[in-house]
Amino acid sequence: MNQANIETKSGTEPAVIVLEGVSFGYDPEHPILHDINVSIPQGQWLSIVGPNGCGKSTLVKLLNALLPKSAGLISVCGHTLQEETIQSIRQCIGMVFQNPDNQFIGQTVEEDILFGLEGLCLPYEEMKERLDYYTGKLGIDHLLSKHPGELSGGQKQRVAIASILAMKPGIVIFDEASSMLDEGSRDELMGILRDMQAEGSYTILLITHDADEILASDRVLALHGGSIAADVSPAELFRDAELLERCHLREPYTWRLARELQSRGITVDVPASEKELIDTLWPYNYSK
Amino acid sequence: MNERLLLGRSIDTGSWVHKLDPRSKITGMLLYVAIILLSTSWMAMGLLAVFSLLVMATTRIPLKYFIKAAKPLRYLMLFIFIVQALSVKSGDVLWSLGSFSLYEGGLRLGAFSVIRMLFLLTFTALLTFTTTPGKLNQGLEGVLAPFKKLGLSPDRITLMISIALRFIPTILDEAQIILKAQASRGADLKELPLKEKARMLVSLLVPVIASAFRRAQDLVYSMEARGFRMDAPRSRYHRLRWGAADTLFVAMFIALGIAVALL
Numbered sequence: 001m002n003q004a005n006i007e008t009k010s011g012t013e014p015a016v017i018v019l020e021g022v023s024f025g026y027d028p029e030h031p032i033l034h035d036i037n038v039s040i041p042q043g044q045w046l047s048i049v050g051p052n053g054c055g056k057s058t059l060v061k062l063l064n065a066l067l068p069k070s071a072g073l074i075s076v077c078g079h080t081l082q083e084e085t086i087q088s089i090r091q092c093i094g095m096v097f098q099n100p101d102n103q104f105i106g107q108t109v110e111e112d113i114l115f116g117l118e119g120l121c122l123p124y125e126e127m128k129e130r131l132d133y134y135t136g137k138l139g140i141d142h143l144l145s146k147h148p149g150e151l152s153g154g155q156k157q158r159v160a161i162a163s164i165l166a167m168k169p170g171i172v173i174f175d176e177a178s179s180m181l182d183e184g185s186r187d188e189l190m191g192i193l194r195d196m197q198a199e200g201s202y203t204i205l206l207i208t209h210d211a212d213e214i215l216a217s218d219r220v221l222a223l224h225g226g227s228i229a230a231d232v233s234p235a236e237l238f239r240d241a242e243l244l245e246r247c248h249l250r251e252p253y254t255w256r257l258a259r260e261l262q263s264r265g266i267t268v269d270v271p272a273s274e275k276e277l278i279d280t281l282w283p284y285n286y287s288k
Numbered sequence: 289m290n291e292r293l294l295l296g297r298s299i300d301t302g303s304w305v306h307k308l309d310p311r312s313k314i315t316g317m318l319l320y321v322a323i324i325l326l327s328t329s330w331m332a333m334g335l336l337a338v339f340s341l342l343v344m345a346t347t348r349i350p351l352k353y354f355i356k357a358a359k360p361l362r363y364l365m366l367f368i369f370i371v372q373a374l375s376v377k378s379g380d381v382l383w384s385l386g387s388f389s390l391y392e393g394g395l396r397l398g399a400f401s402v403i404r405m406l407f408l409l410t411f412t413a414l415l416t417f418t419t420t421p422g423k424l425n426q427g428l429e430g431v432l433a434p435f436k437k438l439g440l441s442p443d444r445i446t447l448m449i450s451i452a453l454r455f456i457p458t459i460l461d462e463a464q465i466i467l468k469a470q471a472s473r474g475a476d477l478k479e480l481p482l483k484e485k486a487r488m489l490v491s492l493l494v495p496v497i498a499s500a501f502r503r504a505q506d507l508v509y510s511m512e513a514r515g516f517r518m519d520a521p522r523s524r525y526h527r528l529r530w531g532a533a534d535t536l537f538v539a540m541f542i543a544l545g546i547a548v549a550l551l
Contacts, residue, residue: 066509087515095513102506105514107421107454116514118522127525145300149457167514 013041016092016171016203017063022072024055024062032058034226036072042170045197045204047214047234050223051248056207059223060173063205064093077170091120094164098176100156101148109135109151110144113163120167134166138192154185161192172196173205178213190216211238211252215273222247235270298420301348304533305418310427312534317415319541323548324404332548333403339544340407349417357413358406365402372398425450426528443519455503463496 017040025031033055040046048056061067063076065086074081077092097103106112113135117127135141138158148156157177164172174193178186190213196202197216206213214220220237222230224246230237237243238251250256254277261268261281271277300306305313327333344354378393416424425446432442470476475488 061509064513066512087517090513090515093513095509097506097510099506101458102503103510105451105454105507105511107450111422114525115511115516118525119515119517119520121521121523123523124525124527127523131525147457148454149461163514 013043015039016042016077017205018073018075019063020073022059022062022070022074024058024067024070032226033062033070036228038221038228038231040203040205042203043200044219045193045206045217047217047220048205048207048223049209049214049220049237049247049249050229051246054223055226056223057175060095060175060205060207063173064090064095066095091167092169093171093173094167094169095173095175096157096160096164096177098179100153100160100180103160104148104156107147108144109140109146109148109159112148112159113166116163116167130166130168134162138162138165152185153181154188157181157185157189158192161189170201171203171205173207175207176209177206178208178210186210209249211250211255214238214249215252299349299353299417303346303348303418305343305347305414305537307533308418308537309528309530309534310419310423311430311528311530312537313415313419314424314427314431315538316541317411319538319545320411321408323541323545324407326545327404327548328400329551331551333400335544335547335551336407337403339540340411344410344414347414347418349414353417354410354413357417358409361405361409365405368405369398369402372401421450421453423526423528426524426526430528441519447518451507455500458503459496459500462499463492466492466495 017038019036019038022033022036023031024033036059048059050056058067062070062074063081065081076089079085079088079092081089104112105115110131113131114127117130122130132141135144138161140155140158140162143151143155143159148159151159160177161172174189178189181189193204193206193213194216196204204217206217208214214237215234217234220230220232220234221228222232222237222243229246230240230243232240232243237247237249238255244251251259254271254274258268258270258277268277268280271280298306324336327336344351373390373394376394376397377389377391379396380392381389382392382395383390419427428449429442429446432440432445436442470488470491471478475491480488
């Protein structure tokens with residue numbers, strides 16, 4: 001199989017996901033995805049963006065063999081996707097879906113997290129260790145006996161993430177996982193994503209429409225009409241007004257604020273984060 | 289907490305019944321159903337009542353929860369009583385009006401049917417109140433295991449039950465939201481005549497069923513993404529252990545059965 005090496009800011013990393021000439025559609029006349037070619041290195045945070053119906057969710061579901069076979073080659077963690085490798089690939093990839101309610105299988109938080117672990121046929125001690133570690137890490141250890149109906153949206157999404165991380169996948173896909181959450185829960189999710197990125201052991205694929213989430217990622221894959229419209233860095237995406245328009249996206253708040261300040265004669269660079277903007281503005285305020 | 293969430297929910301009081309192996313509770317329950325159906329005298333019904341109340345008391349779960357569990361079927365019980373009382377014509381005539389007569393046998397059988405249903409409902413509630421759904425499923429899997437040889441798949445049955453219990457409150461909540469959405473557009477179910485109510489129920493069922501299918505699709509994705517395969521081997525975090533208390537629990541029901549048969 002094609003195990004490409006890709007240069008990243010941390011050096012040359014092997015590709016954990018390779019798609020070559022991938023096309024998919026229920027009706028061959030109207031493909032949902034058309035000739036997708038992309039390699040994703042280990043440890044990268046890739047945002048997948050694009051307008052509704054452009055094939056983002058279809059693309060990630062193909063990686064996990066949740067949809068019927070597609071044309072082209074899909075390779076995940078060194079396994080070329082075919083009937084015999086589906087289970088190995090599913091052990092490499094974890095998916096967090098949009099609606100936390102619909103992915104809750106167990107009657108309690110504990111049962112839900114154990115669902116995947118029991119499927120891996122792990123011994124009791126290993127399950128206990130993972131359950132304790134990941135519920136503690138995501139701050140849901142006090143919710144183990146709770147029914148999904150008793151949890152907030154953010155708590156449910158944290159349970160979904162814990163149940164995925166406990167299976168120790170190398171790749172975690174978030175399919176618009178923050179779109180049904182309130183602001184506080186979104187911030188929580190961003191915190192978890194940043195921690196996962198800092199840990200370096202996860203390759204993150206994030207389907208999102210949120211400018212701040214895109215800005216935090218390493219790379220952006222923009223889809224339009226089932227094809228790759230751009231494969232760029234977040235900064236390149238936000239500098240390209242036409243691409244933003246095609247992807248139905250807006251610049252991050254900090255970028256818009258910086259532009260507004262620039263139009264009023266205040267010299268300030270386009271910041272990478274809120275903190276960077278504050279650091280730039282702080283001395284300016286004192287020099288007045 | 290939402291009352292609907294009581295469906296299939298356990299109430300943990302840490303009593304001895306809670307600690308029993310779910311297989312012994314299911315076996316006891318099956319024996320209890322057989323005993324109820326075999327009981328045909330007031331003495332037997334009295335003995336069953338005393339036995340049931342004693343077991344319920346030892347669970348330390350307040351009686352009001354058991355009453356709540358039986359309450360939704362009160363009209364069905366009343367209907368069964370009336371039908372039995374009016375259709376059975378045995379024993380002495382207690383009261384008559386023209387060609388219509390009320391017989392002692394009809395009243396007795398009507399009362400027995402209601403009492404049997406009450407016992408059944410409260411004891412089923414006892415099983416679900418004292419056992420978490422997960423353990424109940426494991427117990428059911430254990431009890432059904434011998435039927436594997438006949439081609440039955442206990443895993444499939446318990447998975448179906450587990451998912452149904454998990455989604456009942458969610459789908460009920462969704463139905464409520466759709467009802468409110470319809471009411472906000474002037475179609476309040478409460479204020480409509482019966483015929484209109486029936487017509488409106490169709491417009492409620494269609495979106496609820498469509499949504500249930502959507503949820504089912506998402507759930508399948510979630511299960512498959514976590515590597516789930518039907519009938520594939522799985523390890524167990526909570527293992528079932530049959531102890532002396534379980535044997536004693538089942539023996540209690542056997543003794544009750546013998547006592548009822550002797551009465």
